Amino acid sequence: MPCASGACSPRACVRELSERQRAQAELERQRQTLHRSERLSVLGTLAAGISHELRNPLSVVVSQAKLLEDELSAERPQARLNAILRAAERCAAIVSAFLDQSRYGPRKTEHFALTQVVESALDLSTHVLREHDVSLIIEHAHPDVTVKGDPHQLSQVVLNLVLNAATAMQDSAAPRQLVISTRLNDTQDTVEISVADSGPGIAPELRERIFERFFTTKAVDGGTGLGLAICRDIVAAHGGRISAHASAQGGALFLVQLPAGRHAQRVAASAESDASSVPSYRVLVVDDESEIASLLCEILELAGHxxxxxxSGESALRCVAEVDYHFVLSDMRMPGMDGAMFYEMLCEQHPELVTRLAFITGDTLSPNVAGFLKRSGIPHLAKPFHPRQVTELVAQLAEKTRHAPVGRSR
Structure with a gap:
């Protein structure tokens, strides 16, 4: 209460000072949040460009290694080649996972074993567990259980949970233990992945908040507070949910629940059969990167096309004016006439080819390209790719248009 002289009472002054401090603290928190958002935005733009440039050489490495693997039968070269191929595929998965930080809907949809998600995550994190002296226990109650979605995105979720667990246990007394379990629930309609550690655990009042963006229990500069928020968005995009609990060891337990896949083996076998029985087609490959164009040519010719x-897009227009192509596979980012402009010219000059066009691109993250692909509905394959994915893309176009085998030049 103000005194007779108009001066502020000590209690009122303290309250006013406390409110001012809280306001300043909130302002500082918002400023830091904005700064983080701006920094992440800049990093995202840089990452998109870098990832696009990496995807072309990675496509060559992965596909050439796979083609060479098919040609070799000697045991020692085969083992070395397998190591190269696995390393290249891991690099490709890292690039894909890095880009997936900016989009949380499933990038692609396929049936795959749930154990594959765990193994892929451990490929990238086993050395961290060794460094932190963490013993690992893996329990697959139903090894053959499958899910449908994007294996790289879901592997990123498990990887994040494993790395968080390793960090949480670094100050805990030995023995440090991490238990990763997968199972099919009793009604057989949901699969579960649990990651449980022997660290300090998570306070009950924080078990919901930790999934909020920019909320972190780590020290300053110890994390962005985005990891678990991204995990939540990825899992939600796959029709599932993620939750935090207390583990049996007294630490934290994260439970990921996803819809169970159905008839995965039949679908996979059918897709493989369809890809291997594709008849011969006349295909035009459009790409300004000569190594990528030659690689696609080799893959398709080996498949009998x-x-x-x-x-360039300009050269492609001249080709389609002279030859009856069944299908056209084009890059998106090219100097001069890019993929979108090439598509528009086909709509005007050769509308019959529009439904037989597909894009193979390393740039699916930029708003312009992503928006165009969504609006046009044109099938597309992201680099880096496997030879099998290229032949399956042609099979997809063939099924879509039900085209007859090879045509003739005009």
Missing amino acids: EVDIAA
Whole structure:
């Protein structure tokens, strides 16, 4: 209460000072949040460019290694080649996972074993567990259980949980233990992945908040507070949920629940059969990167197709004016006429080819490209790719248009 002289009472002054301090603290928190958002935005833009440049050489490494693997039968070269192929695929998965930090809907949909998600995550994190002296226990109650979605994104979720657990246990007394379990629930409609550690655990009042963006229990500069928020968004995009609990060891337990996949083996076998029985088609490959164009040509020719190459959108238009192509596989980012402009010209000059066009691109993150692909509905394959994915793309176009085998030049 103000005194007679108009001066502020000590209690009122303290309250006013406390409110001012809280306001300043909140302002500082918002400023830091904005700064983080701006920094992440800049990093995301840089990452998109870097990832695009990496995807072309990675496509060559992965596909050439796979083609060479098919040609070799000697045991020692085969083992070395398998190691190279696994390393290249891991690099490709890292690039894909890095880009997936900016989009949380499933990037692609396929049936795969739940154990594959765990193994892929451990490929990237086992050395961290060794460094932190953490013993690992893996329990697969139903090894054959499958899910449908994007294996790279879900592997990123498990990887994040494993790395968080290793960090949480670094100050805990030995023995440090991490238990990863997978199982099918009693009604057989939900699969579960649990990651449990022997660390300090998570206070009950924080078990919901830790999934909020920019909320972190780590020390300053110890984390962005985005990891678990991204995990939540990825899992939700796959029709599941993620929750935090107390583990049997007294630490934290994260439970990921996802819809169970159905008829995965039949679907996979059918897709493989369809890809291997594709008849011969006349295909035009459009890419300004000569190594990528030559690689696609080799993959398609090995599958029995006839292939021509165009190094630009302008050159491709001249080709389609002279030859009846069944399908056209084009890059998106090219100097001069890019993929979107090439698509528009096909709509005007050769509308019959629009439904037989597909894009193979390393740039699916930029708003312009992502928006165009969504609006046009044109099938597309992201680099880096496997030879099998290229032949399956042609099979997909063939099924879509039900085209007859090879046509003739005009």
